Amino acid sequence: MAFALPVWLAVQEELLAYGGEVDPESPSCFDDFDDEALFQMFHLTRPCIAFITDSTRIRMKKVALKKPTLPVDAMVMVTLNYYAHGVSSAAIQQRLRLSQNDCLSIICTVSGVIAGMADQFISFPLTRAARTNVALKIEKLCGITDALGVLAAAHFKIRASPYEKDTFRSFVNTLGYTSVVSQFICDSDGNILSVEKCCVGSTFEQDLWESSFKGREMEDELHGQYWVIGGSSYNLSKHVLTPVSEPANEKENRFNQAHAKIHDVMRITLGSMKRRFRCLMQLGFAQEGSLDKKSNIIKACSVLHNISKKFSVPPPPVVGKIEPLHPGRQHSVPIQINPEALKARQELIDCNFSVASSRQDPPSETVTEEDL
Known part of the structure; x- marks a missing residue:
């Protein structure tokens, strides 16, 4: 289960293979939060969130989803915020100009993608x-x-x-x-x-x-x-x-x-x-x-639990x-x-x-x- 560094390197290699951006200096919507606010909003740390975002980007390319209307990091932000608090934050909705229905659709999509990563992280x-x-x-x-x-x-x-x-x-x-x-x-x-x-x-x-x-x-x-x-x-x-x-x-x-x-x-x-x-x-x-959506959320949170442990996130x-x-x-x-x-x-x-x-x-x- 000690996969943090090897899998991180594999993530970067796959991003390159799929034409993704791996520039650590590229802007992300998470950059607007300091470390304390980041943990309060998502219950995860910055390196852990970056890893999750990169892994999700790879999987979204692999499953050939239709082109999302939002950048992957924004979709991950909406989903991680919901996971952390059980509701979609009004601040996140306003920041990304999303309705409640938009958030529900994004959470459903990203949950399915992260649940599909179970073969790699569970x-x-x-x-x-x-x-x-x-x-x-x-x-x-x-x-x-x-x-x-x-x-x-x-x-x-x-x-x-x-x-x-x-x-x-x-x-x-x-x-x-x-x-x-x-x-x-x-x-x-x-x-x-x-x-x-x-x-x-x-x-x-x-x-x-x-x-x-x-x-x-x-x-x-x-x-x-x-x-x-x-x-x-x-x-x-x-x-x-x-x-x-x-x-x-x-x-x-x-x-x-x-x-x-x-x-x-x-x-x-x-x-x-x-x-x-x-x-x-x-x-x-x-x-x-119809329990597939509930199953995806449970499995996605299990994937993220294992990832957060490998990044030693309390x-x-x-x-x-x-x-x-x-x-x-x-x-x-x-x-x-x-x-x-x-x-x-x-x-x-x-x-x-x-x-x-x-x-x-x-x-x-x-x-x-x-x-x-």
Whole structure:
């Protein structure tokens, strides 16, 4: 995931190949802001914004969009401003002489373009070296071996019409509010490794996993004998590691504490994303059969989250508590757990948690955003 400098150089080469401008002295609409105002308006730094703008310019040329009426940097400005605050700033609209409808159209276009950059900036570990590196970092953090990431379903609030009762109910999640849900996997540093699906909020997490590309790949062992670490709303399988529901001894308690510690990384990661990109706090109205626009915004913000981490851009400060991960929806009928999966988890516990390790932090110590 350490792509900042190499990918920046690749961006410059591609711009030249596509006839784009790479002159660092060329004017940009972002130049009118000092660094403090830039962060307040977009929650990003100048080098990070320049990289995002150049990357977007390349992708727009590749997808052969019709010639935009605004320069790319202006379109990126409108979109990043909306992502940061969840609304289009009147100051930006006036500066660029745009109507609200103009802004909505630009945000839709640029969101689709940035979401399409996921193949470059959201990367699941595919090589043996990459898998080993991710797994060793997780082991160092919590003591759990052979894990490729943390799995969770992320809920994002939307509005749905209560007059369309069936549709409205489909968006209501277990906490009672309307949302869409996407499947995320992140590593121990909070980099997003995979984001898939955009479904109504009532969707079961297990159903998301089983129908996802990454879920099928993992269960078909295309990524080898590795786990992803999921919460109790998932079924234990040979490749999804869940906590012990009723720990019977100290080693199982230690395992559950380690599981909770690494799983908390996802809570912090999603909390950081939602603070930087406040549009994710409320995605507006949605219809069950048309979630592509919401999916593009979620995926685009995930791309930008990874880029901002590589540029070491801090998120805005925490206001109040970071919201917990969604508790998840479980099937009411008990699921028969695969005996091989139970055996594999027990072997992991016996090998790594039978004796309290000096590598493991005390149970009271939790992961903080500064650690990621």
